[in-house]
Amino acid sequence: MKAPFLSVIIPAYNEENRLLSTLSQVHDFMEQQEYFAEIWVAENGSTDRTYDIAQEFAATHAHVFVLKLPTRGKGGAVRQGMLHARGEYRFMCDADLSMPVQEINRFLPPALQEADIAIASREAPGAVRYNEPFYRHWGGRAINLLVRTMLLPGLRDTQCGFKCFRGAVADDLFAQLTLHGWSFDIELLYLARLRGYRIVEVPIPWYFNPESKLHLGRDALRMVMDMAYIRRKARQGEYMHRAVLRANSPEERSVYKARKNT
Numbered sequence: 001m002k003a004p005f006l007s008v009i010i011p012a013y014n015e016e017n018r019l020l021s022t023l024s025q026v027h028d029f030m031e032q033q034e035y036f037a038e039i040w041v042a043e044n045g046s047t048d049r050t051y052d053i054a055q056e057f058a059a060t061h062a063h064v065f066v067l068k069l070p071t072r073g074k075g076g077a078v079r080q081g082m083l084h085a086r087g088e089y090r091f092m093c094d095a096d097l098s099m100p101v102q103e104i105n106r107f108l109p110p111a112l113q114e115a116d117i118a119i120a121s122r123e124a125p126g127a128v129r130y131n132e133p134f135y136r137h138w139g140g141r142a143i144n145l146l147v148r149t150m151l152l153p154g155l156r157d158t159q160c161g162f163k164c165f166r167g168a169v170a171d172d173l174f175a176q177l178t179l180h181g182w183s184f185d186i187e188l189l190y191l192a193r194l195r196g197y198r199i200v201e202v203p204i205p206w207y208f209n210p211e212s213k214l215h216l217g218r219d220a221l222r223m224v225m226d227m228a229y230i231r232r233k234a235r236q237g238e239y240m241h242r243a244v245l246r247a248n249s250p251e252e253r254s255v256y257k258a259r260k261n262t
Contacts, residue, residue, distance in 0.1 A: 004063070005035035006108065007087030007167075011077035012041050015095045016048040022095050023057045027064065029101045037063065040085050042077035044069040075177065075184025082165070082174045090170045094161030096209040103204055107164035116169045116197035119155075119189070120162035126203035127157075136208065143220055150227045151190050156201060158185050169197055176239075182219050183226035190230055194239055 030037040
């Protein structure tokens with residue numbers, strides 16, 4: 001079978017109220033494109049009808065696939081979806097569609113060239129936020145300040161749930177991922193910088209959804225602990241060691257060894 005140009009991966013935990021609408025919107029948009037696309041739903045540990053709804057939709061729509069994962073964790077769901085997908089480009093898409101689906105093409109050629117990873121940004125120049133409570137906005141800014149200070153200087157918004165990867169880059173990075181909760185984006189982008197991948201931020205219109213599963217206080221604390229974990233692994237050289245082991249050629253291995261020794 002011909003490999004798709006784009007794979008859309010939707011992590012889904014207890015999404016019975018909005019998953020059908022999201023799948024319909026994404027599928028209808030993909031049907032209007034000139035390129036061939038597929039959709040993967042990664043359901044992980046839901047206690048409602050999320051999996052059944054996804055299965056019912058897949059049964060009547062070609063190129064829609066469903067993964068049933070036994071444990072919770074957004075990062076783990078996205079990881080499995082990315083590694084099962086076959087697209088030349090792979091797009092991670094939150095089930096709430098807080099970014100309109102029509103924005104997806106801005107992350108792909110020809111609109112965006114020479115990016116290994118394109119991440120949606122609610123803070124890059126040109127981005128617009130709608131209906132977001134001030135406490136969520138400033139809480140998010142505080143978290144991003146910590147992320148930039150501790151691990152990822154220069155990136156304005158690492159936690160937005162819409163990101164696009166070249167297929168080969170997704171295969172490389174998600175195979176190395178060790179965090180499977182909310183902080184997986186941070187580890188993923190940290191690994192990407194170690195690997196020398198080009199990351200581009202794409203400003204988007206973003207609509208606040210009051211049904212968000214993010215708990216600002218609890219999840220912020222978890223993210224701080226996870227960032228400390230990433231820093232510890234980085235100091236111990238574990239990420240660079242993994243990159244050397246996964247390098248695809250003797251030339252790549254020499255580059256990563258040289259980085260480790262600097």
